[in-house]
Amino acid sequence: MINILALETTGKYGSAAVITEDGRVFCASSETEMNHLRDIITISDEALKEARIDKRELTHIAASRGPGSFTGIRIGVTTARTLGQMLGIPCIGVSSLESLANQALERASRESALYIAPVINARRHQTYAGVWKACFTYGPDEGTVIPVFGEKQYMIEDLLELIISDAAPCGGKVLFTGDGIDAYQDIITEAFVSGGVSDQLVFADEEIRYQNAVSAARIAFRNAAAGQTVSYNDLLPEYMRLSEAEQRLREGTLSDKIRKAGQI
Amino acid sequence: MKDGKFLTLGIETSCDETAVSVVADGRGILSNIISTQIGIHTQFGGVVPEIASRRHLEKINDCVDRALEEAGVCTDDIDLVGVTYGPGLVGALLIGVAAAKSIAYACDIPLIGVNHMHGHIAANYLEHHDLEPPFMSLVVSGGHTNIVNVPEYNRCEKIGGTRDDAAGEAFDKVARVIGLGYPGGPKVDKAAREGNRDAIAFKRVWLEPGSYDFSFSGLKTQALNYLNTERQAGREINVNDVAASFQEAVVEVIAEKAVCAAEEFGQKRIVMAGGVASNSRLRELISEKASARGIEVLRPSPVLCTDNGAMIASAAYYAYQAGERSGYDLDAVPALEF
Numbered sequence: 001m002i003n004i005l006a007l008e009t010t011g012k013y014g015s016a017a018v019i020t021e022d023g024r025v026f027c028a029s030s031e032t033e034m035n036h037l038r039d040i041i042t043i044s045d046e047a048l049k050e051a052r053i054d055k056r057e058l059t060h061i062a063a064s065r066g067p068g069s070f071t072g073i074r075i076g077v078t079t080a081r082t083l084g085q086m087l088g089i090p091c092i093g094v095s096s097l098e099s100l101a102n103q104a105l106e107r108a109s110r111e112s113a114l115y116i117a118p119v120i121n122a123r124r125h126q127t128y129a130g131v132w133k134a135c136f137t138y139g140p141d142e143g144t145v146i147p148v149f150g151e152k153q154y155m156i157e158d159l160l161e162l163i164i165s166d167a168a169p170c171g172g173k174v175l176f177t178g179d180g181i182d183a184y185q186d187i188i189t190e191a192f193v194s195g196g197v198s199d200q201l202v203f204a205d206e207e208i209r210y211q212n213a214v215s216a217a218r219i220a221f222r223n224a225a226a227g228q229t230v231s232y233n234d235l236l237p238e239y240m241r242l243s244e245a246e247q248r249l250r251e252g253t254l255s256d257k258i259r260k261a262g263q264i
Numbered sequence: 265m266k267d268g269k270f271l272t273l274g275i276e277t278s279c280d281e282t283a284v285s286v287v288a289d290g291r292g293i294l295s296n297i298i299s300t301q302i303g304i305h306t307q308f309g310g311v312v313p314e315i316a317s318r319r320h321l322e323k324i325n326d327c328v329d330r331a332l333e334e335a336g337v338c339t340d341d342i343d344l345v346g347v348t349y350g351p352g353l354v355g356a357l358l359i360g361v362a363a364a365k366s367i368a369y370a371c372d373i374p375l376i377g378v379n380h381m382h383g384h385i386a387a388n389y390l391e392h393h394d395l396e397p398p399f400m401s402l403v404v405s406g407g408h409t410n411i412v413n414v415p416e417y418n419r420c421e422k423i424g425g426t427r428d429d430a431a432g433e434a435f436d437k438v439a440r441v442i443g444l445g446y447p448g449g450p451k452v453d454k455a456a457r458e459g460n461r462d463a464i465a466f467k468r469v470w471l472e473p474g475s476y477d478f479s480f481s482g483l484k485t486q487a488l489n490y491l492n493t494e495r496q497a498g499r500e501i502n503v504n505d506v507a508a509s510f511q512e513a514v515v516e517v518i519a520e521k522a523v524c525a526a527e528e529f530g531q532k533r534i535v536m537a538g539g540v541a542s543n544s545r546l547r548e549l550i551s552e553k554a555s556a557r558g559i560e561v562l563r564p565s566p567v568l569c570t571d572n573g574a575m576i577a578s579a580a581y582y583a584y585q586a587g588e589r590s591g592y593d594l595d596a597v598p599a600l601e602f
Contacts, residue, residue: 037358041369041592055370070314071355074321078362085325086339086370232325243314249307 006217009076010068017213062220067128114172119180177204274577277360278352285573286335290581294335317355346580349377350600357596405538406432424476459504466513
């Protein structure tokens, strides 16, 4: 028996989804932007009620562990850890990027896109991104994604160079998704135009562009079936970036005054 | 319930301590787990909010487990969960709030959001088992300096507060300026014991007559000016004397105002709370001034003066008794007023 509650709070709007043994998914979403902490239990409860599942019947708790909003990540992961701890059930961490890639799979199939590139805006030309290859061997509903370029922090220009020089020459279309489109659509378009491959560029519609718990729940379902779970204490965020203070400490650019005060 | 006792789980993550405690009937500490981050933040010269938030997340569930284990209870025995929802660092607060809401939801028990400052006052209920309101409270911590009238459980009336820096902030700033480092409070206190508190004439800031408010930001400027003058004149600076004189200027104003407030409101007791209540000179001076006017001074032991989950559990218990309840929509409120 598998009944999973999946939480997705790494983007602007939080959502919670319950996936049941038969693969059906029930979802509830926040209606207010960045209202994750206030809404998380309420939307989780709504999704459970929709699914007619009691919380004690849950077998796993999943959370999108990032990348994305640091605050959002922490709310989802802390809630998942604590629900797992209290209900005595294992946890599953899901990548928000992989979740976005899966969410775009159907659209990729319709567009015959070969690659899916989820891009999350990390500001100042930075992104959290990865590139997946879309596989439709078993038809669109049973498609999968296979990682091509690893998930990490990319400058948008570096990511585009990588995609245009390595992926685009294969001839397949590249489907961009994620809130990185909202920030960098012009930069992306320009790079494809100047690379002479503008016919290979597709952007995901807004309906599937942003993180949603339904996709996280489906990935969690596969992981649960494969026994890929962790104990609540081992469910950790994927920030993909050190805190600014740690970065500066590592680079040796922490202010002298602070370092001196700290050493004494 | 266990052995006829009402059990409250208290969670506190407003700054740099991840703390969880189990308290029986609002008074008896069954466990008090505090995972401090001071060692981590020292290298940065102060609390780094992003690092604090990350650390709270990694520690919170383990602290809950340890609190239950040390108390010898299981989750089914817990009757109530209380959590600090403000004031504090927003990223730090939300870890505690998210965890507390999840516990309340998963275990079907009531939830109470606690004002961190009310928690500091409630620390005294844990230390002094026969203490009951009414009393006057002096809450002095890293971020707050308040005089609070407490007419009954779960009611706190602020009658004075700081207009700029809190006392603890002033200690931290001056400690940095004279090279004592972070955390400033205990380091200034220690250095001051070796110094002469009359060595440097720091100006006391009383504000307008009858006011119970404070202002400490000018003291940092005074300290800076003094250090510059001495350095320019080529004189050697005695750090202990600066610490002692500065500290005296802060605690004298606090002690005097607290005692005057107790007198004006007819309170026979002053109850100290917050991290700076551990300051040895403040304790000494306020006791002197109060006993001269027939007022008793109570304070928690140092471990209960710092941030802890037990004080939050106690405050939650009395809020619960007064009929308060928080919903699952409880949010973190970083600038929560008294």
